[in-house]
Amino acid sequence: MMGALRIIKPGQTIGARSYAPIAEHGLIGNLRSAALVDTGGTVSWYCPGRFDAPSVFASLLDPDRGGLFRIAPAGHGWTARQLYLPDSAVLVTRFLGDDGVAEVVDFMPVTGRAGDTPDLLVRVVRVVRGELRLEVRCAPRFDYGRATHTLEHEGDAAVFRAPGRTLRLDSDHKLTPDGEDVTAVLDLAVGERAWFALSGGTSDGIPRRVAVSEVDGRYRSTLDWWHRWVSASTYRGRWRETVMRSAITLKLLTYDPTGAVVAAPTAALPEQIGGERNWDYRYTWIRDASFSVHALLRLGYVDEARRLFRWMAARPNGMDGADGGSLQLMYRVDGSADLDEHILDHLGGYRGSRPVRIGNGAAHQLQLDIYGEFLDAIWTTYQSGGGRLGTSGWARLCQLADWVTAHWDQPDEGIWETRGGRKDFVYGRVMSWVALDRMVRLAGMLGWPAQSAGWAAARDLIHKQVMAKGWHPGKRSFVQAYGSEVLDAALLVMPLVGFVSDTEPAWLSTLDALGEALVSDSLVYRYDPTASPDGLRGHEGTFSMCTFWYVETLARAGRLAEARFVFEKMLTYGNHLGLYAEELGLHGEQLGNFPQAFTHLALINAATTLDAYLDTPDHRRPADLA
Numbered sequence: 260m261m262g263a264l265r266i267i268k269p270g271q272t273i274g275a276r277s278y279a280p281i282a283e284h285g286l287i288g289n290l291r292s293a294a295l296v297d298t299g300g301t302v303s304w305y306c307p308g309r310f311d312a313p314s315v316f317a318s319l320l321d322p323d324r325g326g327l328f329r330i331a332p333a334g335h336g337w338t339a340r341q342l343y344l345p346d347s348a349v350l351v352t353r354f355l356g357d358d359g360v361a362e363v364v365d366f367m368p369v370t371g372r373a374g375d376t377p378d379l380l381v382r383v384v385r386v387v388r389g390e391l392r393l394e395v396r397c398a399p400r401f402d403y404g405r406a407t408h409t410l411e412h413e414g415d416a417a418v419f420r421a422p423g424r425t426l427r428l429d430s431d432h433k434l435t436p437d438g439e440d441v442t443a444v445l446d447l448a449v450g451e452r453a454w455f456a457l458s459g460g461t462s463d464g465i466p467r468r469v470a471v472s473e474v475d476g477r478y479r480s481t482l483d484w485w486h487r488w489v490s491a492s493t494y495r496g497r498w499r500e501t502v503m504r505s506a507i508t509l510k511l512l513t514y515d516p517t518g519a520v521v522a523a524p525t526a527a528l529p530e531q532i533g534g535e536r537n538w539d540y541r542y543t544w545i546r547d548a549s550f551s552v553h554a555l556l557r558l559g560y561v562d563e564a565r566r567l568f569r570w571m572a573a574r575p576n577g578m579d580g581a582d583g584g585s586l587q588l589m590y591r592v593d594g595s596a597d598l599d600e601h602i603l604d605h606l607g608g609y610r611g612s613r614p615v616r617i618g619n620g621a622a623h624q625l626q627l628d629i630y631g632e633f634l635d636a637i638w639t640t641y642q643s644g645g646g647r648l649g650t651s652g653w654a655r656l657c658q659l660a661d662w663v664t665a666h667w668d669q670p671d672e673g674i675w676e677t678r679g680g681r682k683d684f685v686y687g688r689v690m691s692w693v694a695l696d697r698m699v700r701l702a703g704m705l706g707w708p709a710q711s712a713g714w715a716a717a718r719d720l721i722h723k724q725v726m727a728k729g730w731h732p733g734k735r736s737f738v739q740a741y742g743s744e745v746l747d748a749a750l751l752v753m754p755l756v757g758f759v760s761d762t763e764p765a766w767l768s769t770l771d772a773l774g775e776a777l778v779s780d781s782l783v784y785r786y787d788p789t790a791s792p793d794g795l796r797g798h799e800g801t802f803s804m805c806t807f808w809y810v811e812t813l814a815r816a817g818r819l820a821e822a823r824f825v826f827e828k829m830l831t832y833g834n835h836l837g838l839y840a841e842e843l844g845l846h847g848e849q850l851g852n853f854p855q856a857f858t859h860l861a862l863i864n865a866a867t868t869l870d871a872y873l874d875t876p877d878h879r880r881p882a883d884l885a
Contacts, residue, residue: 307460326400359389493559518566584662631690
């Protein structure tokens with residue numbers, strides 16, 4: 260895949276006091292945390308140790324106060340390209356100019372071996388043509404830029420100290436103090452290289468020195484690790500490179516100690532430039548995790564699905580509280596539930612988009628759909644042989660089903676986490692039906708004690724209610740909420756979960772109505788906030804996950820040529836590395852937190868569904884999608 264083309268014009272600063280577009284970033288990670296590297300050679304986002312830890316580099320949100328680690332050619336007029344080494348998460352940023360060509364290779368070794376430095380970010384610079392000068396600047400800003408730090412420097416090593424945190428930078432070249440930061444100048448000819456290894460940042464202990472032999476060894480072992488992981492996939496479809504890049508991205512968003520998958524590695528990237536829709540996505544949503552199970556299983560990653568299954572099955576700790584079997588909407592990657600939302604007033608926000616939020620106040624919203632997604636993932640994993648239920652686990656699931664039976668018939672905040680008040684959202688009712696339907700099926704398969712009759716009765720009541728109150732005769736469509744005329748892209752899930760048939764008239768009419776109201780040149784909006792106020796100012800772009808849902812429903816409805824065209828067209832909106840944010844703006848620009856797990860798992864599901872239909876004689880419904 261060709262890399263991004265970025266022309267650095269005379270007088271333009273590379274990645275220092277300007278905001279690189281969201282799309283001009285690549286992702287690296289070590290299955291504990293992740294970093295974004297832009298096409299100007301700047302590490303603009305990095306939270307050592309854990310996805311939701313305080314940042315040390317956050318120039319993505321404020322070039323002046325956020326901190327950065329930049330390696331770029333001196334002077335101006337360079338062209339930059341960026342690519343991944345095939346089947347890996349090793350990122351290469353190339354600088355091409357009249358005097359030569361340089362490459363910056365960025366990676367974070369996957370940890371696990373005894374004696375390994377756990378939090379390590381490695382940058383290797385090499386010149387492949389000519390000779391040139393590169394400038395290096397490492398300027399950490401601890402605790403989202405709120406904490407001051409001191410510098411201890413000796414030759415080719417620097418130690419940055421902040422309260423409770425220490426970060427070490429090692430190199431094979433001289434580092435020069437600049438206040439409490441360090442710089443370096445590299446004069447390299449073809450065949451020469453330099454390296455920088457950043458370690459620590461999670462405690463006040465000084466990490467041990469990193470040697471050149473370790474840099475070389477970790478580079479090779481990191482490539483080998485990713486090659487082995489990719490080769491374990493069973494996917495052999497038409498879009499292998501695209502699908503596997505999405506799979507690698509999902510893996511990079513996985514917190515290995517628990518198996519939890521974060522929604523995105525970033526916080527506060529805006530859904531509208533200059534607007535207030537800026538959220539922290541560095542947590543694990545029950546919904547996102549549940550959908551991830553399906554995508555992983557489709558690619559043959561049973562172990563990943565099983566670990567996520569175990570993490571999810573351990574989450575209903577709310578059962579010990581007053582609310583019985585209720586779930587929290589999202590959790591931290593370690594399973595803890597404290598996600599209080601705070602505003603970082605000192606940061607300017609991406610291109611002035613404020614407030615900058617950390618934490619997420621939506622954690623305590625009532626969203627009834629999460630129970631359906633959760634129990635559908637448990638059912639799918641169990642049915643595929645990827646999960647095992649014990650009697651204690653079954654008892655916990657029964658409590659969840661009992662809770663849904665008692666609470667499904669009430670307004671909630673809905674899948675899109677609106678802050679405009681609760682409504683009787685159709686999607687929440689549909690997924691409540693899914694929750695009880697899957698539990699009835701599990702009970703029948705296991706033969707264990709269960710209130711199956713009560714669950715089945717509630718399930719049937721929900722279905723009848725949605726068909727009566729969720730359908731709008733004038734619109735000839737299901738609608739967002741009871742008594743509303745607003746359409747909602749979440750309805751695209753109805754046939755995917757079996758609530759309606761793929762080809763029944765009521766659904767085909769709904770699909771046409773959604774296409775007319777929410778689809779713009781193949782891209783899908785979630786809903787119209789002017790018609791259905793969500794409690795927030797401004798507007799948003801099209802929602803990329805919904806576009807991939809649209810692809811699936813078109814294929815299932817028999818509109819296969821249209822589905823394939825929409826899918827292929829959507830692939831043109833990915834960035835130069837095949838990565839997607841949450842949304843796409845009016846001009847196709849990436850908006851929202853980046854990259855987003857929801858978008859990439861939906862891409863995987865859309866691709867595998869299309870493959871299944873295209874591989875079936877006469878494009879009939881594939882047996883494995885029945």
